[in-house]
Amino acid sequence: MPGIRDILTRFRPAGAPGRPSPAGVPADRRAAARAELTSVFAALTGTQGDAAAIRQHAHERAAARVEAARSQTRYIVDQAHAASETARARAATEVWQAAQQELAELHSEAERSAAALRDRAEARLPAWREIVTAQLRTDLR
Numbered sequence: 001m002p003g004i005r006d007i008l009t010r011f012r013p014a015g016a017p018g019r020p021s022p023a024g025v026p027a028d029r030r031a032a033a034r035a036e037l038t039s040v041f042a043a044l045t046g047t048q049g050d051a052a053a054i055r056q057h058a059h060e061r062a063a064a065r066v067e068a069a070r071s072q073t074r075y076i077v078d079q080a081h082a083a084s085e086t087a088r089a090r091a092a093t094e095v096w097q098a099a100q101q102e103l104a105e106l107h108s109e110a111e112r113s114a115a116a117l118r119d120r121a122e123a124r125l126p127a128w129r130e131i132v133t134a135q136l137r138t139d140l141r
Helices: 004-009 029-140
Strands: none
Touching: none
16 A cells, blocks of 8 residues: 555646756556555455345345245235134124014014004904994895
8 A cells, every 4th residue: 555655746746836847757647546556456355245245145134034024914914814704704693683683673563563453453343243244134135
């Protein structure tokens, strides 16, 4: 790695004010940068492998978490289906019981109506007997 002095020489002015100096060879900045960064990039090759391993491990963990989430989702959906079947059965039972209760009430009301109708008919029967008997006597004479 270059020292601080080498780095600072890059920022030195090309020429000092005053008399012109002898012509020099232009600096090859690309070669200097390449030489300076070669050791840095060489040190990073192991780090790149570590980063690839970390990424691979992260992908594997993510895939495992996704599979765990899918498994948990399937379990929750199965539980919801089972609960919905139970709820449907309970609701059907409640509807059936309500219908049976309504049927019993309608049957009871029909029995009361029939009894009231029978009572009215029995109350009117003597009067109709008299009317029919009188009509028959009239017709037979």
